[in-house]
Amino acid sequence: MSSAPRCPHCRHFVYLDTLVCPECEAELGYHLPSRQFFGLRTGRATIAEETWYTCSNRGWGCNWLVREDEGSGRCFSCRLTRTAPDHSDTIAMEKLAKTEEAKRRLVVQLADLGLPIVSWAEAPGGLGFDLLSSISLGRPVTIGHANGIITLDLAENLDDRREALRVKLGEPYRTMLGHLRHEVGHYYQNVLITDEATWAQCRELFGDERASYRDALSRHYSLGAPAGWQSDFISEYATMHPWEDFAETFAHYLHITGTLQTAAAIGIHLDADVTSMRDTDVVPRGSYAREPVQLLLADWEWMSQAFNRINRSMGFSDLYPFDLVAPVRRKLGFIHQLVSHAPLTTEEQFALATPTDTERA
Ligand SMILES: [Zn+2]
Ligand SMILES: [Zn+2]
Ligand SMILES: [Zn+2]
Known part of the structure; x- marks a missing residue:
């Protein structure tokens, strides 16, 4: 897909994580199969005669749509998350929202490249994410991949923490998206x-x-x-x-x-x-x-x-x-x-x- 996403109402460019068009204030939902945004009416959109609803994590910034027969209130990307902090842990949930944003960008790219995305819920060794916070848990969380499951430390969304690690490890680049792209490389080495x-x-x-x-x-x-x-x-x-x-x-x-x-x-x-x-x-x-x-x-x-x-x-x-x-x-x-x-x-x-x-x- 080579054109940038736009608002379907006013054709303004929108970013991948947009919930509301900054130009015309339309509520927008992202439809992964077409890589396009659709306008919402009472939280739903009709696309090719099918009804799509907003993801139940929209309150946490997820702008993806879920087809009515998917059997889940959560979108395809959110369902790839196997473990997440408790909803009552609002500080960790804010960090989760940032991480999920990077993860959705990763999933769109994997889809664009035509790579298979089989979820952990559907096959042993399938792709899944354990998104944990070392701050909430009070113990270190090791970033890594094992048998399809990618573990990330949500505390790395704190800029001072991530930057301190980057300097300590002498790395020229350290981002959550970078972690995701690295760990998914371990997954695809065995798949491909x-x-x-x-x-x-x-x-x-x-x-x-x-x-x-x-x-x-x-x-x-x-x-x-x-x-x-x-x-x-x-x-x-x-x-x-x-x-x-x-x-x-x-x-x-x-x-x-x-x-x-x-x-x-x-x-x-x-x-x-x-x-x-x-x-x-x-x-x-x-x-x-x-x-x-x-x-x-x-x-x-x-x-x-x-x-x-x-x-x-x-x-x-x-x-x-x-x-x-x-x-x-x-x-x-x-x-x-x-x-x-x-x-x-x-x-x-x-x-x-x-x-x-x-x-x-
Ligand atoms: Zn618009
Ligand atoms: Zn979602
Ligand atoms: Zn590694």
Whole structure:
């Protein structure tokens, strides 16, 4: 889907998390299958002769719609959350709302890429989220992925806390969306690599994932990343273990394709005269599924420099503070091949995501 979401009444651009159009004040609901906003009348919209209701978490900022026969008051994204704080814990609930916003953005991107999204509620090992607060629980929450379930610490939505961790760990970038994109990379590594030949290819690029994770963890936290890691890896954390290298690289694939898609949706392009290094304009695409990874990376090289300049002009640090060296480009090429191999249509994704009555019985 390559056009930016708009209000159906006044055609004003709206952000993905909009509940009420800022221009005409219409109540809006987001419809995932069409990636469009619909106007609401008494909390419902009729779309292709079906009735869709607002998600029961609308009071917590969820603007998605639920089809009347889905058997739940919660939308597809909210249902992926397996564990959340108690509703009486209002401080944690505010942090949950911010995290759910990032998660909905992730789900839209996974849907756009045509990746299968099978919920934890429908199949063992399916995708799910345990969204816990280390502050409410009074104990640390380890961010991670195990058997389809992604665990996040909602306390990372506190800017001072997340920024302190970022500085302590020496990371150039740390966001909730970044965590989500990394952890979902662990999930998709197992979903998308299904045969030995592909695993062999993966091991050649990322290393053998059967190496002890426990040893890797203690080595990483006692010795840090090896000297000169920048010539092979996207980040220090990626050096820890082949699983982490894959997840870090997968997260970057989502950063790059997601940002280029937004640029395409709002019509940003760079003139060849300005870049002077290319004969043709840089015109980002909504999808690179049918394009070689070289085009994706060439477009990104120019667009990321342009975005870095824009950020600097506001006194911010770079939008994309990373270098894509040749080995990392090869790893991204492997992920591009995995992700763009026979993407599912939205109908197929939702046939998988919504069990039929017989499956439910
Ligand atoms: Zn409007
Ligand atoms: Zn929802
Ligand atoms: Zn990880």
